Amino acid sequence: xxxxxxxAQHLTKRFGGLAAVNDVSVDLFRDRIHAVIGPNGAxxxxxxxxxSGDLPPTSGQIRLNGRETAxxxxxxxxxxxxxxxxxxxxxxLPFTVWDNVRLAAQSRERHVPWNPIHWFSSATRxxxxxxxxxxxxxxxxxxxxxxxxxxxxxxxxxxxxxxAMTLATEPTVLLLDEPLAGMGQAEAESMVALLQRLKKxxxxxxxxxxxxxxxxxxxxxxxxxxxxxxxxxxPGSVRADxxxxxxxxxxxx
Amino acid sequence: MDFANFLIQLLNSIxxxxxxxxxxxxLTLIFGIMGVVNLAHGSFYMLGAYMAWFFxxxxxxxxxxxxxxxxxxxxxxxxxxxxxxxxxxxxxHLDQVLLTFGLIYIFEELRSILWGDDVHxxxxxxxxxxxxxxxxxxxxxxxxxxxSGICIALAVGLYLLISKTRLxxxxxxxxxxxxxxxxxxxxxxxxxxxxxALGVGLAAIAGMIASPIASVYPGMGxxxxxxxxxxxxxxxxxxxxxxxxxxLLVGLVDTFGKVLVxxxxxxxxxxxxxLVLLYKPEGLFKQ
Amino acid sequence: MSSxxxxxxxxxxxxxxxxxxxxxxxxxFPFVPVDGRDFYLQMITQMMILAIFAMxxxxxxxxxxxxxxxxxxxxxxxxxxxxxLTPADNPVALWWSLPLAAGAAGLAALVIGFFVVRxxxxxxxxxxxxFAQMIYFLFFDNKSLGGxxxxxxxxxxxxxxxxxxxxxRTHFYYFTLAALIGVYLLLRRLLxxxxxxxxxxxxxxxxRMRAVxxxxxxxxxxxxxLAGTLAGVAGYLWAAQTGFVNPELMGFHMSAHAIMMVIxxxxxxxxxxxxxxxxxxxxxxxxxxxxxxxxxxxxxxxxLVVIVAPRGLLGLGEKMFGRNKGGRL
Numbered sequence: 037x038x039x040x041x042x043x044a045q046h047l048t049k050r051f052g053g054l055a056a057v058n059d060v061s062v063d064l065f066r067d068r069i070h071a072v073i074g075p076n077g078a079x080x081x082x083x084x085x086x087x088s089g090d091l092p093p094t095s096g097q098i099r100l101n102g103r104e105t106a107x108x109x110x111x112x113x114x115x116x117x118x119x120x121x122x123x124x125x126x127x128x129l130p131f132t133v134w135d136n137v138r139l140a141a142q143s144r145e146r147h148v149p150w151n152p153i154h155w156f157s158s159a160t161r162x163x164x165x166x167x168x169x170x171x172x173x174x175x176x177x178x179x180x181x182x183x184x185x186x187x188x189x190x191x192x193x194x195x196x197x198x199x200a201m202t203l204a205t206e207p208t209v210l211l212l213d214e215p216l217a218g219m220g221q222a223e224a225e226s227m228v229a230l231l232q233r234l235k236k237x238x239x240x241x242x243x244x245x246x247x248x249x250x251x252x253x254x255x256x257x258x259x260x261x262x263x264x265x266x267x268x269x270x271p272g273s274v275r276a277d278x279x280x281x282x283x284x285x286x287x288x289x
Numbered sequence: 290m291d292f293a294n295f296l297i298q299l300l301n302s303i304x305x306x307x308x309x310x311x312x313x314x315x316l317t318l319i320f321g322i323m324g325v326v327n328l329a330h331g332s333f334y335m336l337g338a339y340m341a342w343f344f345x346x347x348x349x350x351x352x353x354x355x356x357x358x359x360x361x362x363x364x365x366x367x368x369x370x371x372x373x374x375x376x377x378x379x380x381x382h383l384d385q386v387l388l389t390f391g392l393i394y395i396f397e398e399l400r401s402i403l404w405g406d407d408v409h410x411x412x413x414x415x416x417x418x419x420x421x422x423x424x425x426x427x428x429x430x431x432x433x434x435x436x437s438g439i440c441i442a443l444a445v446g447l448y449l450l451i452s453k454t455r456l457x458x459x460x461x462x463x464x465x466x467x468x469x470x471x472x473x474x475x476x477x478x479x480x481x482x483x484x485x486a487l488g489v490g491l492a493a494i495a496g497m498i499a500s501p502i503a504s505v506y507p508g509m510g511x512x513x514x515x516x517x518x519x520x521x522x523x524x525x526x527x528x529x530x531x532x533x534x535x536x537l538l539v540g541l542v543d544t545f546g547k548v549l550v551x552x553x554x555x556x557x558x559x560x561x562x563x564l565v566l567l568y569k570p571e572g573l574f575k576q
Numbered sequence: 577m578s579s580x581x582x583x584x585x586x587x588x589x590x591x592x593x594x595x596x597x598x599x600x601x602x603x604x605f606p607f608v609p610v611d612g613r614d615f616y617l618q619m620i621t622q623m624m625i626l627a628i629f630a631m632x633x634x635x636x637x638x639x640x641x642x643x644x645x646x647x648x649x650x651x652x653x654x655x656x657x658x659x660x661l662t663p664a665d666n667p668v669a670l671w672w673s674l675p676l677a678a679g680a681a682g683l684a685a686l687v688i689g690f691f692v693v694r695x696x697x698x699x700x701x702x703x704x705x706x707f708a709q710m711i712y713f714l715f716f717d718n719k720s721l722g723g724x725x726x727x728x729x730x731x732x733x734x735x736x737x738x739x740x741x742x743x744x745r746t747h748f749y750y751f752t753l754a755a756l757i758g759v760y761l762l763l764r765r766l767l768x769x770x771x772x773x774x775x776x777x778x779x780x781x782x783x784r785m786r787a788v789x790x791x792x793x794x795x796x797x798x799x800x801x802l803a804g805t806l807a808g809v810a811g812y813l814w815a816a817q818t819g820f821v822n823p824e825l826m827g828f829h830m831s832a833h834a835i836m837m838v839i840x841x842x843x844x845x846x847x848x849x850x851x852x853x854x855x856x857x858x859x860x861x862x863x864x865x866x867x868x869x870x871x872x873x874x875x876x877x878x879x880l881v882v883i884v885a886p887r888g889l890l891g892l893g894e895k896m897f898g899r900n901k902g903g904r905l
Contacts, residue, residue: 088787114789126787139777142770143789148714149774149798155766159773205788326698380886382698383643387839387882390832402869459842510826515709518702523609528700559710561692566703570694 039066041239042118042209047086047096049079053251056082057093058263064209064239071250071271075283081123082242083260084213087161087241088120089113090124101208114143119207121198123243124213124267129187133178133197136168136186140204141168168204175233176200177226177282192223199230205220210240251275259283290548293424298544304433306540308442311495312513313520313532314447315488321527322460322484323378328389331398331514333489337362337496338505339400342409350413355497359490366489370482378481397507406507436498443488443491444533451529460484516543519558523565525572534573585767585776585845591890595847597807602753606746617745618817623857624752625813628759630837630849632806635763637835638843639772640799641779642693643701646708647807649688650681652826654808655815656715657681659727667731670742674733684711685804686797693788693796708831716823726822729815742816752813756850759806763846775799776844840881842888851889 042064049057057079062072072080085091087098089110090190098106101117115118128136133284142165147154160166171274176196181189186197202210215231216224228249235253236241244250250257251271258268267277274280290298309452316330337358344354377385411419420428451457459480462470470477496509503509520539524531539558546557553560564571587595602624606617629651636642657677662668686808688707715721732742740747766772777785778792785792815821824830833856841852859877863870885892 090787108785109791111791113786119682126781126784128777128784130780132775139773139785141789142773143785147770147771147774149771149791149795154771155769155802157769159768159770162770181775191776201784201788295656320698326701381635382701383835383839384886385811386645386701388879390836391875391878391882394871394878398869398872398875401871508600515706515828519706522695522699522702522706531795555713555753556710559706562706566691566695570696 039239041066041101042062042087042241043099045097045099047083047098047164048094049082049086049091050094055263059262060096060260060265062087062241062258064241066208066239067236069235069240069242069253069256070256070258071244072260073244073247073250073256077262078260079176079263080260081213082263084120084241085145086241087211114205114207117208118211119202119205119209120211121202121213121215123196124145124219125191125198126188127194127197127201130185132183132185133173133189133200134182136197137172137200137204138165138169140201141165141172144168168206172200172204175203176230192219194226195219195223201225203234208238210234210238211243212216212240213243214245215242216244216246224249265283293427296423297427298548299541300429300433300437302540302544303537304437304440304485304540305544306481306537307437307444307511308495308499309516309520309539310444310533310536311440311491312517313524313536314444314529315491317521317524317527317529317532318484319488320521323331323374323481325374325377326382326385326389327374327488328386329392329396330488330492330517331391331512332412333366333492333510334499334513335510336365336396336400337368337406337493338411338483338500338503338509339496340493341497341500342505343404345411351411351501355494358497360495362493363486363490367482369489370485370532374485375478375481377554387474393510396510400404400507408507409505411505413497413501430502433500436502439498440495443494447487447529449493456480456483496546516558521572523562523572525575528572528574531574587847588894590893591847595850598850599753599757606749614745617749619857619861620816621745621749621752623854624756625817626811626833626837626857627850627853628756628813629807629810629834630841630853631759631763631846632803633834634812634838634843634846634849635766635775635806636799636803637838638766638845638848639779640775640796641782642796642800643835644699644704644800644803645828646688646704646706646833647803648828648830649708649711649826650685650804650807651811651814651830651834652715652818652823653684653711654678654681654811654819655821655825656721656727657808658733658812658815659722659729659821662729662731662733664730667734667892669737670733670735671737674809674812677812678805681808681811682805685807685872686801689797689800689804693793693800695773705828705831708826709828710827712828713825722822724823726820729819729821732816732819748817752817755809755813759809759848760819760850760860763806767846771795771798836878836881839886840888842890845890848888848890855889 040063044060044062046250047057048055048085060083067086072083082091086093088162089105089108092107096106097104097218100113103116104117105113121195128139140164142159145165173182174226176199177191178196178200186194189197197216219227224246225242227287231242231253242250254271256269257271257274259266259274261283266283267274267280298455302498312334314332316327317327319327329380340358340361341354344357345351348354376399377388417432417435422428451460459470459475462475516539520532520535523538524535538561542561543555543558550557596853602620605620610616627869629848633644633647636644636647654677657680661673661676691701692703692707716724735742735751740751742748767897772788774785774795777790778795782792811825815823837852838849839852840856842848843852860874863873867873
């Protein structure tokens, strides 16, 4: 069984004349964290959107768990085993933490909206869904907040909820867009510990600006500038690459 | 269909399309720039028509009536924006729908109080009350050509205003990024007032110039509003160019549809809309 | 686009008591010896029918977040279906004409929904209105469909199979009351079902729903169709009660009234729709009795509600009496 869970080849995304992503290839393996770094506007979020289905690529292929997914709808890509968290917190603010994650977990049930059985059964009595939900909440470290409304929890806890929702669909591939954004020291440390724990069972792509986290977590590093990959390899080799130092790392202090 | 008939239908389509454009342009601009949906837009058309009838009777001149009516409509638009609409730019669409629906009720009743509920006719001005002969038996009314001419002139004026003037530039900037425009010291409130007054004015003018050929009756606002919505949906919200293309398209499809396939009557335009929705749910010229 | 103000899914104790009392009052009313009893029976029956109509829209608007300006199309279509099914000299049987009429409305909702549900925000509002107007003109312009004059429904449906005589005012009243309670309980149950939870999620954040794997198009279309079917139930009852259908039943004003009833009461919990329907009708009758120019007052009232009570009467009540732990019924 292959450990290459997601393989993106020669992805390009053009907006009018501008190529936001230009001939980018990325491979994600199980038990490996592949970090993507670069200055603002480098195309990292666009790349994530291409992989998750939020945007269709202008050209290129994406193979996820054995299936071709370039240009497919986000919901079908999610069902093929991809989970994605957002840089700008994208949760259900009026619902409780539990309801947020439960809704994500419920999506895995084989559901046809037209089936009247699902109109009359009770959502809270779905055992498998509840189990999935429980696990995700625990993993993300939010058990003490289960019945609190999402709009009232702290920013760091909301980022944890972001992750919990991503995990509740039990994906094999994780795309994490700046999970540490806006977090304080202690929160960032527990998030990094969480990501370490997740590594074993998932293929992970991490878009991040926090360089300490990146270098402590990443097995593979890709640097993007102006939509193109200027270096890709182990963190050590990338760090030493003069192109990278000139374009990016040199400015990051 | 012989050529003369075809020409007549074509001219009718264009005239109808241009009239719709006047209304749709205002609606799409107001929504594109201020994010407000205004269901009462058709009411301005109706008020324009009734004003044309009333003032023509007072001044014995349609031209004077149109001038006075336009000034009043622009003033009304300005007042409405300043006193009511500007508080609703941040409210969600449902609130705006409700608010403007309440306004429809109010406008209908005001019209009823001021001018009654009767159907009226407005005379075509003497000067323009003749027809250009096309064949031995067919001719085309000059007034309709003048109507189209006025609409074209206003459309060109609108285009020049938006693309070539400083005010137009500020309007476009405001549509693009309100906070930045305000930060640059540009009076966004003024811009909004101007845009709204412009939209109302265009709708009222449309009602006024159309009044000699379409009768003046209480329900005229709602019927034109629907067509206006169809035009904006097909053209794409916020796009004036889209509104023009869509309006002409609707004019053509509606006119020729009714002539070629009378059983379908008014359905042709909705079928066009459904077709556009299948492939471009956000309109042909979505920004 | 921010999600509309749907709240109070779990109804506070106070509202539950109010609903219970209300249901009892409605059940007891026919026994109260009051002047003009027949007139009031008829008026309250109509209010109950409109409450069903409002609840059907609440499913779409309050729960799923889809603001439809064309919901009356399905209300009217079912009414016309009854009119066409009822012969000039005999009533038609209830047991198959009701499902057929509601089904026809549902089918229309399915077809129109297929086109309309792919749009969002302001487009959705406009195209729902446009398609409803299309249906309005279809009936208005065609003499064979009754034209602007409409069609008479010569007999109320025959429910003798279950021992009810719908021509009897009191029987019809209780039948409608049963329908109202039935639809309410059904929708409350649906609200807390997997389907209902998904619809609520779509209202709050459709983007995230898709990202976690929900095919939101299918859910919205199902909601649109179900809402249209339930509107059809209301339309059927309306046609049976008034004995007459015309294109105005499918028109813009009827759709807008439905929206206002739902907003007035408070969206997203179905109880608000019932409260709103009764309140709206009452206010309209009150203004109509006051002056010929009642539309002015009505318009002003609507504007006032939008400004002062954006979450409706139940929302106001919640603000005034405070939140307490609510229930699901």
